[in-house]
Amino acid sequence: MKLLGSLTSPYVRKTRIVLAEKKIDYDFELQSPWSEDSVVPNFNPLGKVPVLILDDGTALFDSRVIVEYLDNVTPNNKLMPGPNRERTEVKRWEALADGLLDAAVAARLESQRPAAEQSPAFILRQREKIMRSLAFMARELGDQPHCMGIPMSLADIAAGTALGYLRFRFPDIEWSQAHPNLARLYDKLSQRPSFQDTALREE
Structure with missing residues (x-):
């Protein structure tokens, strides 16, 4: 493929x-x-x-x-449970993380338009979505080692990807200080080869 x-x-x-x-x-x-x-x-x-x-x-x-x-x-390293409540929760994490990314990407694209054509109100609205999403993620994670508890799942991959994009494109958003538990999760995920080998970078 x-x-x-x-x-x-x-x-x-x-x-x-x-x-x-x-x-x-x-x-x-x-x-x-x-x-x-x-x-x-x-x-x-x-x-x-x-x-x-x-x-x-x-x-x-x-x-x-x-x-x-x-x-x-393949059956190895399953990242999503079977069709049940837990699977729905994993998909909810993914939807939240992807929604955060949608807002971040939209804000970045708007900020790259000519200054006279930009909408500060639109950018602010997207950044507010980002901040609300981060706060929600932090509450949901709590003291758990991973989004869904002990095992790593697609929820962690989605959340880690979203946090990594903020580090890459929005260094002014200091989410790691505001939400130490998200920072711990991100640092743990960043040690995995799958995250290290796919780090975002300019082409």
């Missing part, structure tokens, strides 16, 4: 972390959806990464769809 994506996309990183944790071999092709010659729209009409192209040519897109597929490809 082949993964299309960039080195700056947190959604691509989440997918790559799952691939690493599941020990699934794949080819990684750098593709920026912003490039005029990008092939991404040929596989995803939304023009977004990541895109996972299966061996039979089927293209999967949206990181949440991809990682759920990947977790079912």
Whole structure:
């Protein structure tokens, strides 16, 4: 299988972390959806990464769809429980983390527009979403070693990816000081090879 994506996309990183944790071999092709010659729209009409192209040519897109597929490809290192309340809670963590990312990406894109065209109110609204999401994550995590308790799950991968993106693009948001338990979780996850090998960086 082949993964299309960039080195700056947190959604691509989440997918790559799952691939690493599941020990699934794949080819990684750098593709920026912003490039005029990008092939991404040929596989995803939304023009977004990541895109996972299966061996039979089927293209999967949206990181949440991809990682759920990947977790079912092999039985090892299951990252999601079976269909039950606990699975719903894992998916809720993922939805929250991805929502935080959506707000962060939207704020960053708005801030890159010409100054006269920017909407400070829009940026503020996105940053407020980020701060509320961080506070909610911290409350939900509490004193647990991982989002769902003892085992690491997709909830941790999603949360760790979101926190890593804030470190990468929003160093002014001092979430680690405001929420020490999130900082402990992030530091623990950052020691895993899957997180180290997929660290976000400029291309």
